[in-house]
Amino acid sequence: MTIEAPRDERALRVVGKSLPRVEAAAKVTGSIAYADDIVLPGMLFCKLLRSRHPYARVLSIDTRAARAVPGVVAVLTGHDLPVNYGIMPTCEDEHALEHEKVRFVGDPVAAVAAVDEETAQAGCRAISVEYEPLEAVESIEQALVPPDDEPLHDYAGPANVHRLAALEFGDVDAGFARAAHVREDIFFFEGNTHLPMEQHSATAQVAGDKVTLWSSTQDPHYVHRALAKVLGLPMGKLRVVAAPHGGGFGGKCDPFSHEIVVCKVAMMTGRPVKCTLTREEVFYTHRGRHPVLMWVRTGVDADGRILAMHFRSALDGGAYGSYGPASTLYTGALQTTTYAIPAYRFEGARVFTNKAPCGPKRGHGTPQPRFALEVHLDKLAADVGLDPVELRRRNFVKPFSRTVNWLRITSCGLEEVTNRVLEASGYARRERRRGHGMGFAVSSYMCGAGLPIYWNKMPHSECVVNVGRGGVTLYCGATDIGQGSDSVLATVAAEELGLWPGDIRLVTGDTGLTPVDLGSYSSRVTFMAGNAAREAAAKMRALLVGVVADEEGCAPQEVEVRDGKVGRMTFEEAATLAEEHLGVLSAHGTYTPPEGIGGRYKGAGVGPSPAYSYSAATVDLDADPGSGEIRVNKVWLAHDIGRSINEMAARGQVEGGVYMGLGEALMEAQAYRDGLHRQPSMLDYKSLTFLEMPEVETILVETHDPEGPYGAKEVGQGPLLPVIPAVVSAVHDALGVWIDEVPVTPDKIVRALDARAKGKEARYGPKRFPDIPYPDLVKVVPPDAATAAL
Amino acid sequence: MLRLPPFRFLRPGSVDEAADLLAEHGDRAMVVAGGTDLVPKMKRGQMEPEVLVGLGHLTELRAVHATDGGGVEIGAGVTLTAASSDRRVGADHPAYTRAAALVSSPALRNVGTIGGNLCVDTRCNYYDMSVEWREACGFCMKKDGDICRVAPASKHCRAIASSDTAPAAIALGGTVVLVGPGGHRREVSVSDLYQDDGQFYLAKAPDEIVECLRLPPPGAWRSSYVKVRRRGAIDFPLAGAAVALAMAGPVVEGCRIVLTAVGSRPFDVSAAGEALVGRELTGRELTGEDGLLADVAAEAAKVAKPLDNADLHYVWRKQMTRRAVVQAIVEAAGHSPALAALA
Ligand SMILES: Cc1cc2nc3c(=O)[nH]c(=O)nc-3n(C[C@H](O)[C@H](O)[C@H](O)COP(=O)(O)OP(=O)(O)OC[C@H]3O[C@@H](n4cnc5c(N)ncnc54)[C@H](O)[C@@H]3O)c2cc1C
Numbered sequence A: 001m002t003i004e005a006p007r008d009e010r011a012l013r014v015v016g017k018s019l020p021r022v023e024a025a026a027k028v029t030g031s032i033a034y035a036d037d038i039v040l041p042g043m044l045f046c047k048l049l050r051s052r053h054p055y056a057r058v059l060s061i062d063t064r065a066a067r068a069v070p071g072v073v074a075v076l077t078g079h080d081l082p083v084n085y086g087i088m089p090t091c092e093d094e095h096a097l098e099h100e101k102v103r104f105v106g107d108p109v110a111a112v113a114a115v116d117e118e119t120a121q122a123g124c125r126a127i128s129v130e131y132e133p134l135e136a137v138e139s140i141e142q143a144l145v146p147p148d149d150e151p152l153h154d155y156a157g158p159a160n161v162h163r164l165a166a167l168e169f170g171d172v173d174a175g176f177a178r179a180a181h182v183r184e185d186i187f188f189f190e191g192n193t194h195l196p197m198e199q200h201s202a203t204a205q206v207a208g209d210k211v212t213l214w215s216s217t218q219d220p221h222y223v224h225r226a227l228a229k230v231l232g233l234p235m236g237k238l239r240v241v242a243a244p245h246g247g248g249f250g251g252k253c254d255p256f257s258h259e260i261v262v263c264k265v266a267m268m269t270g271r272p273v274k275c276t277l278t279r280e281e282v283f284y285t286h287r288g289r290h291p292v293l294m295w296v297r298t299g300v301d302a303d304g305r306i307l308a309m310h311f312r313s314a315l316d317g318g319a320y321g322s323y324g325p326a327s328t329l330y331t332g333a334l335q336t337t338t339y340a341i342p343a344y345r346f347e348g349a350r351v352f353t354n355k356a357p358c359g360p361k362r363g364h365g366t367p368q369p370r371f372a373l374e375v376h377l378d379k380l381a382a383d384v385g386l387d388p389v390e391l392r393r394r395n396f397v398k399p400f401s402r403t404v405n406w407l408r409i410t411s412c413g414l415e416e417v418t419n420r421v422l423e424a425s426g427y428a429r430r431e432r433r434r435g436h437g438m439g440f441a442v443s444s445y446m447c448g449a450g451l452p453i454y455w456n457k458m459p460h461s462e463c464v465v466n467v468g469r470g471g472v473t474l475y476c477g478a479t480d481i482g483q484g485s486d487s488v489l490a491t492v493a494a495e496e497l498g499l500w501p502g503d504i505r506l507v508t509g510d511t512g513l514t515p516v517d518l519g520s521y522s523s524r525v526t527f528m529a530g531n532a533a534r535e536a537a538a539k540m541r542a543l544l545v546g547v548v549a550d551e552e553g554c555a556p557q558e559v560e561v562r563d564g565k566v567g568r569m570t571f572e573e574a575a576t577l578a579e580e581h582l583g584v585l586s587a588h589g590t591y592t593p594p595e596g597i598g599g600r601y602k603g604a605g606v607g608p609s610p611a612y613s614y615s616a617a618t619v620d621l622d623a624d625p626g627s628g629e630i631r632v633n634k635v636w637l638a639h640d641i642g643r644s645i646n647e648m649a650a651r652g653q654v655e656g657g658v659y660m661g662l663g664e665a666l667m668e669a670q671a672y673r674d675g676l677h678r679q680p681s682m683l684d685y686k687s688l689t690f691l692e693m694p695e696v697e698t699i700l701v702e703t704h705d706p707e708g709p710y711g712a713k714e715v716g717q718g719p720l721l722p723v724i725p726a727v728v729s730a731v732h733d734a735l736g737v738w739i740d741e742v743p744v745t746p747d748k749i750v751r752a753l754d755a756r757a758k759g760k761e762a763r764y765g766p767k768r769f770p771d772i773p774y775p776d777l778v779k780v781v782p783p784d785a786a787t788a789a790l
Numbered sequence B: 001m002l003r004l005p006p007f008r009f010l011r012p013g014s015v016d017e018a019a020d021l022l023a024e025h026g027d028r029a030m031v032v033a034g035g036t037d038l039v040p041k042m043k044r045g046q047m048e049p050e051v052l053v054g055l056g057h058l059t060e061l062r063a064v065h066a067t068d069g070g071g072v073e074i075g076a077g078v079t080l081t082a083a084s085s086d087r088r089v090g091a092d093h094p095a096y097t098r099a100a101a102l103v104s105s106p107a108l109r110n111v112g113t114i115g116g117n118l119c120v121d122t123r124c125n126y127y128d129m130s131v132e133w134r135e136a137c138g139f140c141m142k143k144d145g146d147i148c149r150v151a152p153a154s155k156h157c158r159a160i161a162s163s164d165t166a167p168a169a170i171a172l173g174g175t176v177v178l179v180g181p182g183g184h185r186r187e188v189s190v191s192d193l194y195q196d197d198g199q200f201y202l203a204k205a206p207d208e209i210v211e212c213l214r215l216p217p218p219g220a221w222r223s224s225y226v227k228v229r230r231r232g233a234i235d236f237p238l239a240g241a242a243v244a245l246a247m248a249g250p251v252v253e254g255c256r257i258v259l260t261a262v263g264s265r266p267f268d269v270s271a272a273g274e275a276l277v278g279r280e281l282t283g284r285e286l287t288g289e290d291g292l293l294a295d296v297a298a299e300a301a302k303v304a305k306p307l308d309n310a311d312l313h314y315v316w317r318k319q320m321t322r323r324a325v326v327q328a329i330v331e332a333a334g335h336s337p338a339l340a341a342l343a
């Protein structure tokens, strides 16, 4: 069967409209059942006993007293779950319960299941663990020194280094040699966490020889794999269901201890088991933004055109691998998707420290270098006497081009987002008054990673559309984590079938019922699952149209599918007729990213994407010259979304991204003191409240990407990125001091002002970048300039 | 989630009976008013009362009325919302209503009481954590341990007095009526309710209950309260200054300055304000040209010895204490806060 060519886009009836999200009413009225709302008959409650030491050997665990607590049904230690796992095949360094070594305060060592939470907690308190404390590694610098005790992991090294990368594209030294001006800067981005409204929760149930897990996870497929490995069960005996989500932001992308433990307890006891984390435990479970120290050196010619760039990063990874190898490479991958850098060198390192493991958070690995890069360019512009916007413009990448590190750029609205945001905010005419400032920055982000996390040749996303008397049901492994992917899928299907999104029944994120989708990370769902859904629904449409055309005696092209009708028939009549003729009505669609969107060198797997979104932000703020306190007045954000599938939902994502970006820029810090999280509570971990949240003016720019569904690109992550450097730039505009360390807090500003008053550098930030034993550079020949244009 | 440990809840018929119950159950019992401070702390194991004596239902504690001499009496059970929106109190004692309006968030002010706010626990980020966290850190002398984590050489706890309304009440010359067992009542100045010890921060007997706060008639006193915190919608003070000025036209006849969140009790540093007495507060002084206010503030903030046990850098908190004093003086003098920014 052939699929019709995409219809004239002007005729789109549902795509692009501002419609309430499909789950909005259920969320607002509270009828939606999040993972923690699941209650099953005879259910047990589970709590994890966590390490109180940053780093220690576990000598013995005595669980006898816990087993004697009335109401305790099961007690588990690492001996019950000895198989290691981890999200990335190269660093499967976790155990559901650690029985040899604990590596951070919060590392789970034992689990107790009981008739209620209080009893489970009492059981945990009754467990005695004998530890031999080891010297904790608390900083990047310390992790680079060979430890007196042993490194955190056997595979670490040198010292506690987890991962090193060193890549060079083009002749960087020659570029610097030709440069009219070269500048170096050092930056630090403190770690921060996702802070979802919903704490993680998982419930498992056993029926016969099958185990079902409901969890607040972003990628049931990867959890499914980890469970099969650790529990030693065939995948077919396991079903993982992503429950309706109360926020992910990357914090629910790894397989977690509590998910594995509840399955194991259910298998041991035959009873359903739930484990819901406390807010404090969520801070320990983390996998959030890495603290990153960065050094950047750029050479420009007399016109401000970049000739060469050298970027170094050092990531404080915390105690486990998580997505670390990818996070490391991401700190170097996307500098080139906004600026045409003819020669580029990247050296990255991730180290293990005795802190909660870091991983992916909205923008995964790219907000830190984006902050450094944009602020660095502001300073470079000042050095060479150019307006910072002009310097950027001179270096913007071109649409449909290839970057020096082999990334394929297709649609690119960089010029337009820049123009629109500058115009709307009046940046060039901004008011000059003491303490008032505006800042500008741009960024870009992926629409899904080009490669899966483990090597496999399955499509990245698959959809099935079934039609019957139950109406239209769409099955897809994608998971709505609050980003609105369910609405995207329903809208796409509705568009193709002439219905409304509310007419589509969705079955998503369920490894037992839905075909695979890799998960909600790397902003992949609209692009990938959206394309798969479009293919499936278009095929279904063709089936219905064919049958109706025969019945009505006309050509298929003459059958209109709109407003709940197929030709002259109602959708229901058409469906019944089609079923009479064809039997089961089922159609499927898949999506796999195209070949050749990235390079072929080691490390080339990180960065390629079928398309890139582009964002630009201006931030207007007042900074008090006496106290350093900041009031953000307004943020303008223009985003090249390709095309919005649901405009209201897209605007919501932009506002959410700005909110999160401002929180990171101004307050949020997953900071440690003596090996201990400084503030694992919602009151003490500062994030913006409504009061600090300024007005956001969202400008959606549509570049109609040739490969996105209806031209759509991502909006879930990209808009966060330019906000952070724009805040730093605005503070400089207001007070004349550079705060080269995020978050930009009032005490840092006052320190910089005091330094300036004493005649020292008007800056607050890191002063040195450590010596890191980077390996020899992998020299990659850049794409030939002649073939660069596609 | 964090679970509330089991406890017995008693519902006395009167304040007098409440005090008797406290005496009867000794140190196993505590009173609870709005519970906004106590309940989260029980969940974190910072307080482990076996018996809670409820005050929330006692209507006798919930009245605001004028006293014979022209002052006002605010029942301990009056919520912060009610106190902060009382017009009469606001007109006479702006520092007090301002402070009450700046406590935490609207939801908490609807429940939290002014009595609870006067008795609110001192704060320290080595202490305001779950029992698991504190165990990992090592317990400190305020609860379950024997040394101070932030100042290991200190013989006493240095947790931070964090009530917003206490400094205002002191600057306004307020008193409280305490009810002890057997209906015994005594009136003490608000200042005498506190002592400089983060662990034993209240100078009253454990079985005494605050019945009401009395504020004397304002006379020539004008007042203001300035609070420094990270987020205006929720956070505890990082520094706070209450200032009352007795004004005869532009001339200062009396000055009281009281600081909060700079030590383990509210500090009355009115002596620093002596320099203002007899001075006119108009142009030069208020714009800070002659450095007068800056000098007063520097003197006032000398008692502030912030430690690394709260939000933001302690040096900044000390600097902001001085700014808060200047701003509070300017506001109390009836000038716009914008002027203070120049000081
Ligand atoms: C998120 C958050 C933010 C907060 N922010 C602030 C803030 O900015 N500023 C601030 O000052 N406070 C703040 N608080 C603390 C608290 O909410 C207020 O201090 C409130 O006024 C306490 O009143 P309550 O009635 O709830 O006290 P409760 O919790 O009932 O009691 C507090 C303490 O006082 C004792 N007590 C209560 N009433 C009496 C009485 N009549 N006589 C004797 N003892 C009594 C109790 O035994 C207990 O020890 C905050 C709390 C939270 C949870």
Ligand code: SF4
Pocket (backbone or CB within 6 Å): B123, B124, B125, B126, B127, B140, B141, B142, B143, B147, B148, B149, B150, B151, B156, B157, B158, B159, B198, B199, B309
């Ligand atoms: S000041 Fe010292 S003793 Fe008091 S709570 Fe803090 S750490 Fe504990």
